[in-house]
Amino acid sequence: MSTAVNRPRWTRQLAGLIRKDLRLELRTKETVVAMVLFAIVTLTIMQFGFGTRDDDLTRFTGGLMWVTLAFTAVLGVGRSYVAEREQRVLDGILVSPVPRIVLLAAKAIAIVIYMTITELVVIPVVGIFFVKGPYWDSIGWIALVALIANVCIALSGTLFSGLALFTRARDLILPVLFLPALVPVIIAGAGATHAVVGGPHDMSEYRGYCLFLVGYAILFLLVCIATYDAVFDD
Amino acid sequence: MSASGVGHIYGERPAVADVHLDVAAGERVAIAGPNGAGKSTLLRMMATLLRTGTGTLTVLGEELPGGARRARCGIGYLAHDPLAYLDLSPRQNLQVYADLFGVQDADRRIDDLLDRVDLIARADDLVRVLSRGMAQRLALARMLLHGPRLLLLDEPHASLDAAGAALLDAELAAMRTDGRAAVIVTHEVERIASVADRLVVMRRGRIVVDEPVAGRGPAQVRARYEECIA
């Protein structure tokens, strides 16, 4: 019998894993639909939670948007390994010669994609629901900071979901682990949004927050590289 | 494959202790034993899914855990679960694994294997709608996909249907000549006579017997096994 194996290339492994996750998501559409609905419900609750009949929540735009996105991220990240876990495929992936960091990268890229789709809905809805004033001019800036934040969310999120995967009560553990680590992202995301919405455009402030997020992403990338092997190393 | 003094401890109780086991190329070793004897734990260590607590374990010339990734290229692992995504088709599942293992000329090889396990007609249905036996035949195809040199089988006959079992037995028979090795963990002691060259019996985490099957028939193997665990 022929042995048709080379040392597998990680690019092919990564592409294969991402294709698999997207295929599963396209078929079931569980994660993205739930994330979008959850985000809209959360935004609606926010309006009532502030206990005001005032339509103009422009001052709170950044906070509303990023609190919603953070909770939605927890939801999406929690779904990361659901197929592997419920259908018990993880062992099959782990006996294959795939570097664990490639697993992380594949899951992180899937999360970036899901978050981006969610934001395509959330960012306009926030504008329609809450902002009375100039908003649509800055929408490009908001999108940019959201994209950078998505990378941060995906990197720390995949690391924590890998840990939570093996715990009891994992759906409770994940937010407890993940949200404190997300606080800097919420602060920076809300700050950057605040800098370009409603008030005077303060681009130096906006840049400061974006740079901070880039730093966050780099630091977490390094931590992931250093520790992800140990997550699956039984 | 070679294990020397291998052990693993869950909590404070050793599940596998001080196991010495060498499997040569072309050899087929059956591991039997009562529940909780540590068979599956030992197999998972060989499959690089579980670290050894003590001792050294060398698989396909690679010492674990350092050489685990290289060793994985040559391991074929069959578990209780089919290790397949239920919401993908058999073909898509095999494509995922072909990417992970870097199988060349993947499409042809996948068709080949689907044909051999008699799933070609159902190749594009979801695994979710396949029967248990079919899913396990898919697992068989997955195990063979990358042409492994060491097969690690955990209760292979428990969930295979008759067609699958016949295929597996044929594969195991062919191995003798082409230098591949296999370790088979099994409850069905009678089958050992036909699929293995060596009988290893484990009890409470230790190997109590390691001897050639040497032409014994099913009944004789069963008798010998009963004797060992009594």
Place this chain on the structure above:
Amino acid sequence: MPSSTTDHASRRVIGARAALIWGVIATVLVTVASVGVFLVAPEDADQGAIQRIFYFHVAIALVSLVAFAVACVAGILFLRTRKLRWDDVSVTAVRIGILFSVLVIITGSIWAKASWGTWWVWADPRLVTYLIVVLIYAAYFVLRSSVDDDRRLRFSAIYAIVGFVSVPLSFYSVRVAQSFVHPVVFTSGGANMPNSMLIWFLISLAAMLALFIALLEVELVGRRTERALRALTLRLESS
């Protein structure tokens, strides 16, 4: 002197003597620091007596960071060597670190009440960041209690590393936000303190550091003893 060599060896492994020595050092230093801070150090011209809490507040804050750094390094060492003693160090350091962080919040809160008339000030970066830090490390124990065996040790080590990366990120993000909202950067206590104050600050810092090491050693002795006892029980059972 211990009578047999194995007895001697096991005592050394358990390390009771180091714990005792550090306990004495910590007691002496904390006593000296308390006397110095409350009776000897000069009264702050602006803030009055309440400023004295600063000596402990800042010292504890710094030492809690040291504790988390120790936990992180021990986590790295555990992942490299898989030696249980590094897990012991890591988990103990996190526990003491949390204790100290809570003390930072309490002392900071008292100070805030005295200076600004309210127990909690979101504009004070130290209070806010230590709140986040406590949340980060509280999760360490949630994670630890919900996994078993090898994974518990490994995941704890990973989280100790990740947590220590989150700490500076939290500090920095809170300060960045603060600096935009309040252009004046708070430096509680101020960097330019007279030498008479600086000396007492350094002594309280040393006292807190010694206290941390003493607590760490005592807890480690407890853990090692417990483990030695369990190993002995298992050996007796199996023989």
